[in-house]
Amino acid sequence: MRILLINGNTTEAITTRLVAIAQRLAPSGVTFEGATARFGARYIASRAASAVAAHAVLDSYAEHGAGADAVLIGCFGDPGLDALREVAPVPVLGLADASAAAALRLAPRFGVVTGGVAWGPMLQEFFAARGHAAQLAGVRTVAPSGGEIARDPEGALAMLAAACRASAEQDGAGAVILGGAGLAGMAGRLADRVPVPVICSVEAGVREAITALGGKPAGLVPHTPVETVGLSPALARLLG
Template sequence: MRILLINPNTTPAVTDLVAAHAGALAPPGVRIDAVTGRFGARYISSRAAAAVAGHAALDALAEHGADQDAVCLACFGDPGLLALKEMSPVPVVGMAEASCQAAAGLADRFAIVTGGVLWGPMLTEFVAALGLSDRLSGVHTVAPTGGEIARDPDGALDMLARACRDAAAAGAGAVVLGGAALAGLAGRIADRVPVPVLCSTGTAVEATIRAAAARSGPVARRAPPVEAIGLSQALTRALG
């Protein structure tokens, strides 16, 4: 089984971090093919950066999607997720999508903790689009972006644990620690939080492997051909 892991920001170190975490979780026989966005923001922390990242994710799928069994969009907030699902011949699972659905399965109400203050309204809207607004107790952000946390994860642990405890105190029965750059940190703070803390990377990878195992054939293309200019050759062919 092959899983294409797309990191649509342009920081290879984040791709390496997520790929290492995914590889440690993957059972024997599962290969993780991780790719980094070819253009765009170093780390996604605004609507503009997320919009560009959606294009970068489609570009990566067009370039690297052949012979894959499923796709994991490894960016919390899932930029371009619906477009990827529309274009991909195999299942596509988003990191935020999978994590929110898993948290809703664990508790009546869940919260999200992530880095970067602009993600608060963006993720609130994302959860609403999933139809889970009534299950979300809140989005709790810390000031450093995920990219900054990735450069000093040890220094962020106390801050993240405190935010998770605040989320639990506000009524969350489970907390999603969201962000590709935060891969693996949930396990390091779980014993400091009175409710389950989900690692968004681990949750997404496990959901993607399940989706790949469950599929019985190619996914039907859901959109008519698109005539386009100025895109990569691979993406132009994929859209057309």
């Protein structure tokens, strides 16, 4: 079975990293195929970049989604999640949505730590919209963006650990999600510095996508074909 992993950022190295992590977690017979956004921000760190990424995620699915058994949006904040669920005939998962589900299996309230100050209110709104306002202990951000952290993970470890501890000890989180494609693989290195479980958003998303294989789509109202102008040929066909 094949899972399409769409990176809404335009940095190919992040796609390669995500696919490598996913494939290590995949059981025999499950293959992850990466697709990098064709246009948009190198790393999403604002509302404008996230809006562009939602278009790019749909565009990537239109180009590469044929034959996929599930789709994972490999970008915390899940740009285009519900739009893709509307048009895709297979299960569609996002890192943030999947991480919340994983966290709530461990504790009644969870916190989020990520890179990039703009993500604070954006993620508060995202989780409230998914029905998790009461379960979200809070979102803590560090100044470097996820892209900057990916380039220098060693330099960010101490500040990420401090933010995770504050989420647990001050905000009351029973589990902390380390969110962001650029932070993939770092949760394990923080585990012994934080008094509650630290969840890697990428690993959580991968596991949820694997579990979803063979399941039903989200059940949203199906997309109604529309005439479009200026889209890529593949996306125009998908929407039309």
